[in-house]
Amino acid sequence: MHTNEHGPYEPKEEQVLHFEPQYKLVKCKVNGVPVAKMVDMRASLTDFLRNEFSLTSVKKGCEVGECGACAVLIDGISFNSCIYMAIWAEGKDIWTTEGITLKDGSLSIVQQAFVDEAAVQCGFCTPGFIVSATEIIARGKYYTIEELRKELANHMCRCTGYENILLAVQKANNITNGFELEPEHKVNRINEDNKEDFM
Numbered sequence: 688m689h690t691n692e693h694g695p696y697e698p699k700e701e702q703v704l705h706f707e708p709q710y711k712l713v714k715c716k717v718n719g720v721p722v723a724k725m726v727d728m729r730a731s732l733t734d735f736l737r738n739e740f741s742l743t744s745v746k747k748g749c750e751v752g753e754c755g756a757c758a759v760l761i762d763g764i765s766f767n768s769c770i771y772m773a774i775w776a777e778g779k780d781i782w783t784t785e786g787i788t789l790k791d792g793s794l795s796i797v798q799q800a801f802v803d804e805a806a807v808q809c810g811f812c813t814p815g816f817i818v819s820a821t822e823i824i825a826r827g828k829y830y831t832i833e834e835l836r837k838e839l840a841n842h843m844c845r846c847t848g849y850e851n852i853l854l855a856v857q858k859a860n861n862i863t864n865g866f867e868l869e870p871e872h873k874v875n876r877i878n879e880d881n882k883e884d885f886m
């Protein structure tokens with residue numbers, strides 16, 4: 688039986704002090720804008736983007752890197768920002784769904800494709816899907832639905848269902864990279880004739 692009222696693992700004073708918040712200056716680009724902020728060294732990139740810049744498209748889902756709701760582009764690659772330390776953002780080029788719109792704020796091809804293919808219901812998973820779709824589309828390569836299913840396997844949607852999401856990503860990829868639309872793609876606002884309006 689332990690007689691010490693704090694138990695056998697009573698922390699020493701210097702250990703307690705060690706848990707005081709520590710901050711570090713981080714300079715990076717967020718949605719194309721150079722920023723410099725003091726960051727709590729324990730903060731995730733999710734919290735950094737949401738709390739410092741109100742970028743609430745970066746969703747807090749599982750917060751353990753399983754669902755993809757928090758995905759952002761870091762130097763062109765989609766990462767789960769909940770398991771990426773904010774201090775690692777030093778010197779990086781970070782994009783969220785807010786920054787993936789066109790310059791006048793209207794929807795980009797991939798965002799419009801999600802609307803047209805009815806690939807959104809509650810919308811919680813949507814920004815993360817759009818971020819990863821943006822990385823995939825930028826590769827300039829044709830993808831079948833089955834290939835996209837694997838590419839997007841780290842994203843979870845609890846309501847819409849994946850078929851429409853995969854169709855939306857395939858359609859945005861086909862339009863952006865000049866591949867023919869598939870018969871499954873619904874008639875909608877983006878097509879071969881007006882796609883320039885969304886670029």
Ligand code: FES
Binds near residue numbers: 746748757769
């Ligand atoms: S919230 Fe980051 S992966 Fe789920």
Ligand code: FES
Binds near residue numbers: 848
């Ligand atoms: S649309 Fe609701 S989680 Fe995907």
